[in-house]
Amino acid sequence: MKAPVDDRLDALRGSAKRLDYSARSLAALENNPRCTLRALLDASGSDKAAIAAHAGHPSPFGQSAFALARGNVFETMVKDNGCAELLRLLRETLQLTLPEVGYEDLNDIGGDGRAEVRHDRTKQVLLQAARGNGGGTLFDHPMLCLPVGGHKAFLEPDLVAFRIGGRFHVVEIKSFPIIDGQADPTQVRAATTQACAYIIALRNLLARVGIDKQAVSDTIVLVAPKDFTNRPTAAFVDARKQVAALSRQLARIERIGDLVDLLPEGLTFDLGLDKDKRARRPAEELAEALDQVPATYRPDCLNHCEMAFYCRSRARADSSLDVLGPAVREQFGGIDTTTMVLGLAQGRLTPTQDQVEMAAALRHAARLRAELNVLGGAE
Amino acid sequence: MSMLSALAHVQATESMQAVPLTAFRHRRLSSRPLVIIPLVMAGEAGAPLAAMVGSARRKGTLLVVAQPRNRDQRFAFAASLGRTVIDYIDSFRQGRRGGGGHSRYPDTPQILVPNHGGIKALADLGRMCRFRSTSGPHAVPDVVPEFGMWLTFLVDRAEQAGTSMLLPVTGILAEHWATGQSTLEDQNLASLMAWIAPPAGLSVEQAMADAENPDVCPPAGPATSPEFDNRDLAPAIKRFDTARTLGDLRALAAAESDLRELIAGQIQPTWRMTWEAIALLRSVPEAPRTIKRFERDCAAFTSYSDYRDSGGLPQRKRDTAIGAAQRLGWLERALAEFESDMAFDDPFVLADRRSAGEAFAGTVVEAEPSRTVTTASNRRVPRPRVTIRTQDPVRLAADTKLLSPSMPSGHKAVIVSVLPDGDATLVTVEVTGGMGRARVPARGSVPVPDQRIAYLPDPGWRPAPQFPGSDRTPWTHSATAGETGADPAAPEDAAAEEWGNED
Incomplete structure (x- = not known):
């Protein structure tokens, strides 16, 4: 039962040397337990810093x-x-x-x-x-x-x-x-x-x-x-x-198999290292592979996860509310993107059954802001 | 955060530029603020590395500690920064107005730091300095403990909402503008400025990317970037140490000027940006009630100033139970008043409270202007009632006391009932104050039908909570005899606090 999961994890890591969990990466588990991308990268022993750097978002973590x-x-x-x-x-x-x-x-x-x-x-x-x-x-x-x-x-x-x-x-x-x-x-x-x-x-x-x-x-x-x-x-x-x-x-890591099963066949985060340890895999291809795995970005990730800058750019590209942080996010329960928030606020989108109340509140808030702008606003 | 502010952040994201959150600046900006950019050494507890200080953009002084681990150099730094700050503070201790126990200085010092970390660095510096002894084996210059006590006073005061004697620039900016990034990123002065006023010729995206690149925008402190530490600073400090050990004066001077140059390169971009931010903030009109809070700052400044003149003791390390409870009480009260003042002054903040159901605005649909009641003392007083129809999601209950920014000052009312009416709400209020002394309400003091009116809750007057005297504190709340810090007069190991890593 275990073997196929391990094989899949090894395939995810590719040719790179396996990085073991350290007390620090274990601690990272507690910071963002729901992030699938982090879970898979850690479980497969992939080098997150190298992957993030190759995907064009080097992590800024140095220690003085x-x-x-x-x-x-x-x-x-x-x-x-x-x-x-x-x-x-x-x-x-x-x-x-x-x-x-x-x-x-x-x-x-x-x-x-x-x-x-x-x-x-x-x-x-x-x-x-x-x-x-x-x-x-x-x-x-x-x-x-x-x-x-x-x-x-x-x-x-x-x-x-x-x-x-x-x-x-x-x-x-x-x-x-x-x-x-x-x-x-x-x-x-x-x-x-x-x-x-x-x-x-x-x-x-x-x-x-x-x-x-x-x-x-x-x-x-x-x-x-x-x-x-x-x-x-x-x-x-x-x-x-x-x-x-x-x-x-x-205990949840033990069930990493459930996450692996959801991945498309043949997915890998291999950097294609040559004998000089230089990454040969095209960066776009790597980014494509990363994009297939859901990530749970939170601004807090910037403090501890090597992948954070990559995930933030992805969240920005998706117009995700995650970019704005939990304080903003919790105001719009059940809505995921800025486009959706504005669509509902301006009445351009029809709310679903669950969104009716939220949409009413949003339209009210949008009306208030519009009134303020008519009043002359701040500038 | 309310729905309305959250929406402003979404709008900022969509339009890729900062949008205003308030109509006014609710913090006073002094005409002569003192900007301090503190830098500390990574990993050390409150070891200052450098500071740039000055009260005008062109008059910045750079102070550098060549070896932050050396105790003598640390206190030489504290003394020279201290002298600048104390001179600045002293320049406000003149022209006292009013008589007797109520006389006050008409203005207060104002220290601006780039971010919250800057306040923390000053707090650490204040704690490090205020218990130092000016005589004995580890004597420091007189100005050091004085500086420590003033810094501690300013840091404590900064915790109180609405005060403006010590402020982080990022905090004032983020109070006025919403950006398309998180609160965490808003703490970075360069990122925040990228949204509000990107450098000429750069888009917000480019400016944001630059803001996070330590080689383009060095961090605003207090910590320096690890790359800078490892690549430039560590070798430079090492050269300084070597020169000092060898007693090579020429090499020492060269190493010292090298270090200054390196640190200047890190601190000057932040210095310039801080002054740009201040100029930007000056262009935002100041809220009317800021002056009321400023007067309280003046009172607090005067009273601490007098306390210092009378040779007062340094602030204790930990509050006593009563001191802590009192302080909490003040902080809560100041916050409630600040929030209410902002909503009263500022239609943006009022709208914010309205979207959360904590205030409402609407049209008067019914009025009973001549209603009177008989009080317990058998006096007939006017108690007009008006009903307001509002689209706001009102969440206030009956008996809530109200204020109104749309009525003459002194107007007071209380909610009688809140009833749904279709998709709107009908709120009936009873006017209780601001109608003059006559049997009939003064003209214009009662809302009339079709008038647009807004109400918000009155934070009201609360009696100061009573606490037992310090000699009558129950044993559950008093420090045990052996505990340190119980006696502020004898700060333990005040002078002799050991200093490690001395070389």
Whole structure:
């Protein structure tokens, strides 16, 4: 049953190397779960950035070297000397009683940095700890594995702490500041969603040996700089809702076959890379292929999806109301395009049964605007 | 958003140009605003990178922090920006009018930033500066905490609807014009200006594409574009650091002027565009009631100014329970009044409220001008009733108090009944005020048949909510003894806040 779907997904990706889900692309699931185009591109492991660029809409996502450097410096500082600073935080700021504390570095295993090897070692030590006979309490960069739509996605949390109240806790180290006890809500949300992927992967690992999901807490520990200093502070973030939401979305990926079945035969997003990794496929042909898959564009996509600029130009070409954003969209429930809105407002289109009320409201609004323009308007 | 504003956005999309949402500009524009374009360093918490500041287009001063991670350089920057801003603020602290406790400065400072992010950057800068100590091991110049406190005051005040002492230019533009793009894209000054006034020779489409290309239109901040950071800024800062470590004065001067030039290239397009936007906004007439809100700004400015003169403490980090409740109360009240004022002044905003059923306009079909009632104190007073026929989808209930922009000021009425009549609605209202003191209503104070009239709800007068005194706050709402920030007089680690990444 699974094989044909996988074949179709492989065909969608074409000759390119498969990109695995990362915690970030999993988090993207939560941002726009209803988008078929994104679901298919992610499930097939296609390189969204390359596809968008070849279709003529390169994504503007770069990360500033300053932000990267700051993130790394901060993480190193928190983890220095066997996480001394972190332990101080857990004990003082979060007032936890941590008796004896071990530290296990899982960044590489005897110089071997391969994901599989690290995952095996992670599994071993975490299961030992869960059964109560491991020495480690803080696991630095464990390598977790989450099957997503039948494929392994390797995920690497910053840190997993054990035995905070007898349960595993995911620790997320971020470099955005917590100023006077408050952090930017969008950044906290993004960090939490990312941590949710780790929680689910960790639960998965334990479930395979029959350990209840309660062994992993759904409260994450967020460590971030305090105020304008470089000193860290910590806070608990309740992730229950987001864990549930992400679990739901993951279950949906399992049903990606339903989406694939709706696609025309022979559809592919292959870029036709030559041996110099240059895309040889005509851009119009690629755009045509992309156009066959429905996308759910929202202005918010511009903040996180590589395909957003492509989708926006498509939504503009379709005169879709999506371009104007949810605030405008929700005023015109049941109508999809600007052409339709104006047609109904000016009485050029006959409303369907469901649109009668909306059409009356629109005509009223249009009359008001017309009156205003007669009055002389603003200019 | 109402149906009418949504329709305006659709019209803008179809015609590919911005369409007006209001007849007036509801924000006061000072004749001498101070524009600040703040830039910050990516990834750092409130680390200023540069700012361009000035009160005229040709008088912009560029301030640059060569190494934003260095604490001393940060505060040297804060001090020089602070001096400019405090000098500007001080220039309004003169010519006080009126006597006794009610005297006021006749004008207020006005700081304009390109976007909401600019306000956030100033808020961070204010928080960073206001607790600094001017003596001891980490001493900063006197102007730094003073600047921090003023910035915090301005940022707090900007949260209140209808105020105009600190405003984002994108916000004022988007209040007046609807574009064919989303609210998110409207936050980009260049994109917004592309719709309203595209550069000469460019179509809106081309201008929009340019607006999103960081090489043509550098972002209006506070963050710089990642490409610029990686390609230009990071190497330039590195050269500066190397020169400083080596103590090579010539290389240092060269690196510094390089950095200034790079940053000037990023900040100047936004500076010019901000002044263009201001000029554009000046061409929109100011709404009549703006002056009323301006007077409140004057009062707030005067009172904070006096508080500073009396050596007041910096604003606390977190509001107390009572402070927060009071503040919320003010904010809600200011918003209700601002919305009502706008609808009263502006037929566009009134139409907006009408399309949502929150106001109505129509023709008087029936009037009972001589109706009187006897009050509880046994006085006969005129209480005329009129019935208005309207096509608007009225959603107001009986007993709603009303104001009317189409009647003489002071006119007040209350809804008696709202009844459907075919595809229209009949609203009967009782006139309750603005008729003079006589037994018979003054001429013109009661609507007459066939008159066109509009009504909107009166936000009314509300008594200020009463809260217990700070020493009588119930334990559920008071900070526990050990909690920091409970005592504004002793901001913890005020001077010694550690600064990382020092080199």
